[in-house]
Amino acid sequence: MSYARVFCVGLIGVAGHVVEVEADLSAGLPAVLLTGLPDTALHEARDRVRAAVVNSGETWPNRRMTVNLLPAALPKHGSSFDLAIATAMLASAGELPLAALDGVVLLGELGLDGTVRPVRGVLPMVAAAAQAGLTRVIVPLGNAGEATIVPGLTVRAVDSLRGLINFVRGTAPLLDPPPLGSPPAETGPDLADVAGQELGRYGLEVAAAGGHHLALFGPPGSGKTMLAERLPSILPELDDAAALEVTALHSIAGVLPSSGRLIRRPPFQAPHHTASSAALVGGGSGLAQPGALSLAHRGVLFLDEAPEIARASLQALRQPLESGRIVLARARGTTEFPAQVQLVIAANPCPCASSAGDQYCTCAPTARRRYMSRLSGPLLDRIDIRVTLRPLTAAQLITAAEPAIPSAEVAKRVAQAREAAVARWKRVNAAVPGPDLRREPWRLPATDTAGLHASVDRGVLSARGFDRVLRLAWTISDLDGRERPGRGEVDEALQLRMGESRDAGR
Template sequence: MALARAHSVALLGVDGHVVEIEADVGGGLPGFHLVGLPDAALHESKDRVRAAIVNSDRSWPNERIVLALSPATLRKAGSAFDLALACAVLGACEVLPQAALDRTVLLGELALDGRLRPVRGVLPCLLAAREAGMERAVVPESSLAEAALVEGIAVHGAPNLDAALAFLGHGHALRRPGAIVHDEAVRPLDLADVVGQDDARHAIEIAAAGGHHVLLVGPPGTGKTMLAQRFVGLLPRLGPEEALALAAVRSVAGRLPGGGALSTLPPFVAPHHSSSMAALVGGGSGLARPGAVSLAHLGVLFMDEAPEWGAAMLDALRTPLEEGEVRLARAEGTVAYPARFQLVLAANPCPCAPAHDRDCVCPSLVRRRYLGRLSGPLLDRVDLRARMFPVTALSAAGEGEDTATVRARVQAARAAAAERWGAFGWRTNAEVPGPVLRTRFALPRPAVRPLDAGLRAGELTARGADRALRVAWTLADLGGRDQPDEDLVATALYFRDRRAA
């Protein structure tokens, strides 16, 4: 009877957990037993592992084989354990020395002929392995570009099982990842392309400077989508840790671009209004996978034709907007994905959506019902609302400020906010809790008169007042002031309380 240990990684959302795989060979009737809460795909690995070992010119033990995955209470899913299972079996058969498997993470799906196929989530798996103190990892050769994004662990790429065994058993060289490449080639669209719409442009600038959410309402052809697409160009580039966090989400979703480039451009995700709930917030069978709200992490989620979305899907955004993450419960477990994005909603003023309001054929009740599909609790979390009007003269084209000019103001405002809130762990005004704004950084009573009036009149909720305060601080940062005054608070309410219809 022989015993060997190998290591792989199980993913729960974007959090990885190193799994110890123990192989016990001998002591009973021939058979292959896999224990430790494996899912259906992992159960099927028994046949893949056996065929891959035999077709790699290695002997399969005609004995009882027990493979135990620890911790036993953690659900293991997927085919990424194949390589580790095969190496554990061969280690128990003394084909591989145990020293070669120690402090080594093995990831990859095995084809029947022994080829190593890529799997999802290599990046978060390697991050977890590094945090657990693992020293090296063997991954499919086709995953090296993704693996290159993780520093602090020696990564080797194997094309097949035979090459991996030669590396582990005899020290034969495998391919190593190249240097990390930062993707700076993508240039965002220019804000100067948008004709007119000064009010909406100002709202977009405020939203970018403070991390706020925004609603754009206007007839077709007024530039709602154009403004949303250019919003990303106003945001600062992602830092190394932020870019890695976004890449981890994309890796789990199978959306990480090839080539090994680490994108520092904030994402722009624009799902269609016919998307399902699973596509929007995440889902699927087994452990849920990330949806659009997580793919937009640290960037922009644009929802065009917002009233056409189902009420349940719109209201599902409320928790991510408040908490910056989405939690998905399924029979096999609950996972949490990051979802700290800026929401941009766009809507027509009515169902018929004419180019000019004078051509509208919708009764007033229909118009109210149409925009009423955006629930009060959702709109209460949207800090800025801007009305867009039909363009009346093309001569205004090219007269608006370009992205570089506006972005410079946005960066200056964000720097002021980061200096003020940095000691508390916040970087933008939108992240600051309301109690902090009302106590430690309370404004003079004359400055908050517009808020008190709105609360007394029932036109503003307590949450809405806090969000208006955050917008007022952003306006102060854009204007180079130390704190908001009554005029800036009134301006914040102007953008919050404008009626779309």
């Protein structure tokens, strides 16, 4: 037999594509020709596969070998094709019968000693195989847990090329995926740890209930970071579809825990303020990889010390915040990643950042304006809620010993508000299209939106801001258990949008 074919899966972004790995032996000088748009890592598979085959005790065929990856027009990258290439080459040389691998997907990277190493992106690869109608997969033992997440598949694991060869020859079985242990206890920061800052806590609750973006301003030590870190604790758990999407993204990035379970808690990403644009929104040579923006999909992206972040990096967030996705064009193709995030930014009021408040600030007015102008108007226009936190007083710190409202209690109110929004719009309030808000039966009376109209006419509120205030008003109404917002909710939403709330103590 001089021809053999097995199946593998390639990834472009989060989309998987079944790839046929063909191998053919022909007369000629000994060489390995790899075709089908492979990248550098895949080109190097020739040397990895040869060493793995020899060190597994097999004979390397000294003939001209052609390995083709179909579809040939689809870019291929990474080392997950190694196991499939080695199997196809041995089968084409007549060393392996392929009856046992008919319709089986092979995934895994080979070490020079023949060990099968884990690879990134196994979850979306296995999901793509299932969508293509393939029902059996063989994956590295280290990836077996995440592969079992996809229902309807028979998953087997392998830890070495020798183990796979013995299975194909019928002399030994494959490994079963490790059993799943009990789910780990969900622990994390709790809102009960935050002293005072009723306005900040209320702004966080409104943001969680409606899926709104949030900006926190205030001096060091006022609780901006503490509040932001606790936003995931009051968000609802991810449903099956969202959890699978988030888990797939983390698998591609290589940061998925080895527990083999879906990520149910909304993710939280807090890149350092010196992070590059590529680290923030995704990038890299060849085909782009997901950045912190996509890893925070369905969760929270927190940018601390936002004015210190490079302006180009902040500007790169503007389009994804509107569309909920990031499209990255690179030399080897265009990659799209989902990016539906809640953005939370935190900033000091000025460069000196006096912890005692503005009365001790040593910055000139022009320096303060220059510092805050690093947050561009178009970016701030996309942020629904702006909260200014004041320094804590001694009395607030002393009374902080009393139990505060925990995250679990706030999460119940958030869940009820979200259920009301989903029953009305089939989505959270922050995602409702503007035209839907302005047409019947959801259009609010002119008497209730008089202050909002006046703000637009005075030029202090943009058309985008107009819609965002209406969305905020509906969220406030849902938290209060009302059927629709009135003038009070609209005015409060406008004040939250402009930076203050008249009802901070609720």
